[in-house]
Amino acid sequence: MLIITCPWCGQRDQSEFTAHGEAHVARPEHPEQLTESQWGDYVFFRSNPKGVHHERWVHTHGCRRWFNVVRDTVTDHIFATYRPGERKPEIKG
Amino acid sequence: MKEIETTSPACARTGIAGENSLSELPWCGKINLRGNPQNTGFLRKSEKALVVKLPLHPNTCIDYLDRTTYWLGPDEWCIHCPIGEVGNAISQAGQALGRIHHSLVDVSDYYTVLRLEGPDAEALLAKACPLDLHPRKFCEGTCAQTRFGHASILLHRTGRVSGFNIQVRWSFAEYVWDYLASGMQVL
Ligand SMILES: [Zn+2]
Numbered sequence: 001m002l003i004i005t006c007p008w009c010g011q012r013d014q015s016e017f018t019a020h021g022e023a024h025v026a027r028p029e030h031p032e033q034l035t036e037s038q039w040g041d042y043v044f045f046r047s048n049p050k051g052v053h054h055e056r057w058v059h060t061h062g063c064r065r066w067f068n069v070v071r072d073t074v075t076d077h078i079f080a081t082y083r084p085g086e087r088k089p090e091i092k093g
Numbered sequence: 094m095k096e097i098e099t100t101s102p103a104c105a106r107t108g109i110a111g112e113n114s115l116s117e118l119p120w121c122g123k124i125n126l127r128g129n130p131q132n133t134g135f136l137r138k139s140e141k142a143l144v145v146k147l148p149l150h151p152n153t154c155i156d157y158l159d160r161t162t163y164w165l166g167p168d169e170w171c172i173h174c175p176i177g178e179v180g181n182a183i184s185q186a187g188q189a190l191g192r193i194h195h196s197l198v199d200v201s202d203y204y205t206v207l208r209l210e211g212p213d214a215e216a217l218l219a220k221a222c223p224l225d226l227h228p229r230k231f232c233e234g235t236c237a238q239t240r241f242g243h244a245s246i247l248l249h250r251t252g253r254v255s256g257f258n259i260q261v262r263w264s265f266a267e268y269v270w271d272y273l274a275s276g277m278q279v280l
Contacts, residue, residue, distance in 0.1 A: 008151045008166065008167055009151045009152060009237070009238075010151065010152070012223070012224075012239070013223030013224075015223055015240065016223065016239060016240055060245075061238065061239055061240035061245045062237070062238045062239065063151065063165060063166040063167070063169075063238060064165075064166060064238075065166055065167065
């Protein structure tokens with residue numbers, strides 16, 4: 001079981017949280033100008049790295065806020081958590 | 094006109110007395126308030142109109158006169174007050190806040206509060222709640238939103254004895270009650 005630091009509530013048990021996939025996936029500004037494959041890439045394809053991964057979590061049973069987590073997908077080690085809008089921390093994997 | 098029948102969420106359960114006790118504190122008025130606390134107009138006007146102090150730190154609540162305000166999020170609070178005062182409080186605060194971006198919702202019937210007291214209160218909660226409930230971490234006056242089993246709860250340690258108020262959604266009240274009651278049988 002992981003202990004995750006909610007940027008607001010502090011350290012909490014993993015069971016209070018839900019993970020929601022890769023963070024910093026920007027929605028295209030003009031979707032109508034995209035080809036089907038470009039749109040499909042945005043909707044379905046993720047980087048899926050082995051190692052350092054920036055991802056979105058929500059503190060479901062706590063303050064119900066969304067935030068970002070930097071996690072190693074191999075070891076589950078969490079390097080950092082940060083609020084939406086905050087600078088993406090640079091982590092060397 | 095026929096009287097409107099009112100039943101509380103855990104009314105089908107009988108209070109448990111003894112060394113460890115469990116009861117329901119029904120009919121507490123609850124207001125959900127949202128707004129930006131960085132906007133001093135919002136903060137000042139909502140505190141004045143609702144006669145409360147809004148806690149700005151996570152996991153805290155503030156008692157002020159007969160109202161208690163719980164921190165729920167960086168822009169969200171839950172205010173407990175006598176149920177008869179909810180309607181007026183909301184309309185007065187709504188008028189005071191005017192065009193300042195905010196939300197005020199009467200959630201009195203969305204939740205109920207269970208009261209758990211006794212020397213084993215922490216152990217009973219720990220059966221299904223992942224928080225560290227030791228008084229050095231979770232002292233009197235602390236509150237936190239967390240879970241008990243599958244139910245989201247707002248937990249508040251209050252009173253001199255080991256006692257907790259557990260705010261839970263109406264439809265989860267019996268679930269939490271039965272979980273705690275069965276825990277008492279296998280302490
Ligand atoms: Zn939180």
